[in-house]
Amino acid sequence: MSLLSCRDLNVKIADTQVCNNLNLAINASENWAILGMNGCGKTTLLHTLAGLLPTLSGEISLNEIQLNNLPRKEIAQQLSLLLQHQEDHFPGSVLESVLIGRHPHLKSWQWESDDDHKIALDALALVGLTDFSTRSILTLSGGERQRVALATLLVQQTSIRLLDEPVNHLDIHHQHDVMKLLTSNNNVANVFVLHDVNLAARYCDHALLIFTDGRTIQGTCNEVLTEQNLSELYQYPLKEITHNGQQWFIAG
C-alpha cells in the first residue's frame, strides 16, 4: 500500500504543462527527489500533491483514500509540507512557531500539553536550535529560520513529508545534517524538491525529473540520474564522476 499516490495526474500552471498523466506511488521509507529547471512547476506539483491546489484531471490518494474526500485536518495528520518561503509579518517566539505544528493533533479547544512542548523542544534540538526557543523569529538568519520551519514540520509527525527546497539558505554542514535527519526515519516517506543533484544522488533512492514541456521521467536514482537525462533536464552539459563508489555530477 502506498502512502501517497497519484493516477493520471494532469497539472498546469498558467501556460506551463507541469505533468500529464503522471502516475506516482510513494511508499514508506522511500526518499524521492523532484528535479527540474526553474519554473517547470516543481512547487506547483508539490502543492497539488498536498491538496492545496486543484487538479486539472486525475486523482491523488493518501493511504488509498482520495485526497478530495479527506478534511484538511486529517490530511495534516498524515502529510506535511515544508513551504519554500516563510511569511513573517508578525513577531513571535521560536517555540510558539514550532508548536503550531502540533495543531493537527489537538482538538480546537485544547492547549498544547507538556508532551507537545517536549516534542517541540526535541525537534529544535534535532535541527541544532536548542537555545533558540525564546528568540523572536524576526531576529533569525535565513538558515536559522529555515531550520525553525523544519522543526515545525518535524513536530507534525506525519508519515509523508513533502519538502520544497529543504536546504534553502543552509550552509553545507547544515544541508547534510538536515538531509541525514530527514532520511533517517524508516517509517516515513520524503519527497524533496532539490536543486542540488548531488544531494539527490546521495540521500534519495527515487527521482522524478520534470522537463519544461511537461514530460516526466521517474525511477530509482540509479536508473534515472544519468549524464544524458540530467544534461537534457537542465539544458546544460553535466558530467558524471564516481568517487569511492558514489556518483557525482558536475557542470561540464
Add this chain to the structure above:
Amino acid sequence: MRPLSFIILLVIFSLILIFSSLLIGSVPISFQTVWASLTNSRGASLIITELRLPRTLAAFATGALLAQAGALMQVLVRNPLADPYILGVSGGAATAVLIGMLFGFSSAFGLTGLAFVGALIAMFLVFVLAHQKGTWTPTRLLLTGVVVAAGWGAAISLILTLSPANNLHGMLFWLMGDLSYSYSVSFAFTALIIGLVLSMLLASQLNILIRGDKLAATLGINLKQLHIKIYILASLLTAAAVVQAGSIGFVGFIVPHLIRLTGLTDHRFLLPAATLGGGILVLVADTVARTIIAPQQLPVGIITALIGIPLFLFLLQRDAKQ
C-alpha cells in the same frame, strides 16, 4: 512576566481607571459619593449614574471592541497596519448609521444592525476589489482598504451635506467619536463579550493563520471557513463600536501592536489583552477629551488620532527600514 499575570494586571488597571474616571470631571465629586452611586446606596449622585458612568463604560467598551476587531483584521489581511478605520470598515458602518439617522432611526438595535450591514459591505468591497487570480496579497488589501475608506469619507460628507441643520451637530459629533451621544452601553458590552468568546474559540487557529494561508492549510485549517468567521466577527465588533462612538481611528491598530511589543504574541492571550488595552486607551483618551478644556468637551476621536498618527508613521518607517 507570565501572560496570565499580565492580563490580570490589565483587569485591575482597567477597574482602577474606570473608577478614577468617575471621580474626574468639571463638577468635583467625592470618593464616597462615587462609591455610593456605584453601590446604589444613599448619597448617590445623578451626575455619576446618568452621565459619567454610562460614558465611562461606553468609552471602555468602544475601545475594547475596536482593539479586538483590529487584532482580528490584522490576522485576516496579515498586515500589522490593518484596523477597522484604515480598511474602511468603520467608514462603511458609519455611512450606514448616518443614512439611518437621516431617515430618523434612533434605536441602538436598529442602528447596530445598519452598522453591521455597512461594515460587511465595506469589508466585502475591499476583498472583492483586492482579489486577484484567486488570491489576495496583504499589501494590495491594505491599499484597497485605504482607497475605499476615502470613498466612504466622501459618502459621509455627502450625507452630512444633505442632512437638516438641526441634526447636523449631533451627527458630526457622533461621527468624530463623541461618547456623550453614545447609545445603549449594555448592548455594546453584550457584543463585546460575545465577540470575545467567539474570537477566543478561533485564537489557536489565528496563531497559525498569522504565519500565512498556505502554512495554515498544510496544518489542517479550513481557510475559507476561518476567513469568513473572522470577517463576520470583525465586522460585528466594528459595527458595535461605530454605533457607540462613530468612526474612531487608530485604536484597532495601535493596541494589538503595543501588546505584541510587550512580547505577548499568542492570540489566546493577545486577544483578551488587546481587548482590555483598547478599553483602557479610549477611556483615558475620553477622560482627557472631556476635561482638557472643560466645560467644553472634545470628541475622543481627536485624542486617539493625536496619539495614533505619530505612532503609525513611526511604525511604518521602522518597517520600511527592516
